[in-house]
Amino acid sequence: MENKADTKKGSSSNKLFPMAHAEGPYNYAKNSNYQKTGWDLIKRLTSEEISKKLDVEHLISPGNVFRIADMGCSFGPNTFFAVQDIVEAVKSKQNQSKHMEFQVFFNDHSANDFNTLFRTLPSERSYFAAGVPGSFYGSLFPKASLHFALSSYTMHWMSKIPRQVQDQSSSVWNKGRIFYGSSKKVEEAYAAQFANDFESFLRARAEEVVPGGFMTLLIPGTQNGAxxxxxxxxxxxxxxxxxxxxxxxxxxxxxxxxxxxxxxx
Ligand SMILES: C[S@@+](CC[C@H](N)C(=O)[O-])C[C@H]1O[C@@H](n2cnc3c(N)ncnc32)[C@H](O)[C@@H]1O
Structure with missing residues (x-):
């Protein structure tokens, strides 16, 4: 089932842009080393924060299930590395006398290549896996049901192109370019769209992640004034x-x- 945001967006524009599917040489699994390097750089930070701040025992009682969601997971392999690193960091905090189980939700647009994702799930994994199709700009999970939300290299993927940059009669028209270039007005239009989208993302996660839960967001960006x-x-x-x-x-x-x-x- 798709969430409301995906359905609404799909019906108004029918334009969801997932990564190229696994057949063929240009697919994401073969072209995502850059994103893997990004995760490799921040995984230690994530593990350290888990080790310092995550109160596992308190969070998972009474069910002893720790729930992780990777939002905008594509179809691998990066999502598998990231999820495994998180599972291991959480396990290392676990009270050995208690048996904890992990459930991982892989989320992406409904047009994502979920078949490949599930076909290539690591056979040695120590978690239950489930797919959650739909846009992370809307609600995807029941209230207070997640312990860890991850989203890596996804937030630059806006929910839509700002209308005015595509409008030839607007002073903000971007002349068909895919990038804002040196136009301050175009930059501001994209920044406003990002702020809007990001707020929707955070509002949804604020409902879904349990108090005391964790979130890691890896967002490409540039320094102010650079x-x-x-x-x-x-x-x-x-x-x-x-x-x-x-x-x-x-x-x-x-x-x-x-x-x-x-x-x-
Ligand atoms: C650059 S890939 C990153 C994949 C993976 N997280 C990684 O680090 O390699 C961005 C992914 O975000 C997904 N995505 C973009 N917007 C989304 C949205 N609103 N809801 C769910 N997934 C989205 C895309 O379909 C794509 O698979």
Missing amino acids: NLLKCTSVAISELLGSSLMDMAKEGPSYRRTRVWGSRPS
Whole structure:
């Protein structure tokens, strides 16, 4: 079952953008080392905070089940590494006399490649796995039912493109670019959309995560006041954006002659 936010968004625009499915060479599982490096950098911090602050015994009583959700999990393998690290950090705090069980919810848009996710679940895992389709900008779980919410490299994925940046008659029109470039107004429109989305995310999690529960969010960003033109991610987005616009201008022939490598006739 999809949550309300996914259904509403799907019906108004029918545009959910999951990662490319597992068939083919360009799929996410084969192209997500960058995101893996991000998790590798913060996993120690997450484990340390769990070790210092998580009151496991208090949180899981009376059922002795610890519930984790990875929101925007895609289909692996990064989600499996992250979830395993969290399970191990929580286990290390456990009172050995009590048997604790883990349940992990893998969430992403309903169009995500959940089949591959479940087919490739680690066989040695020490948790029960479940899929939760739907947008994390809406409510996904019953009240106070989660102990740990994780979301890694997802928050830059806004719920929609701000209307005015696509409107040619608006002074905020972004001229078809995929990136805000040097326009302050376009930047502000995207920032407002992000603030809106992020608030929806936090409101939903505030309901779902138990008091004393944990959340790790890994969000790509730039420092306030940084010279954006010197940021690698900005430079890549600019370059990618201008290449995509060139391809779009050339039209379908571009796909035939260049992307798929067949010879122009
Ligand atoms: C860059 S991938 C990150 C995947 C994984 N967390 C990792 O670190 O490798 C972003 C994922 O977020 C998902 N996503 C984006 N917006 C979402 C939303 N509103 N609700 C649920 N998932 C979303 C996308 O479908 C995609 O699978």
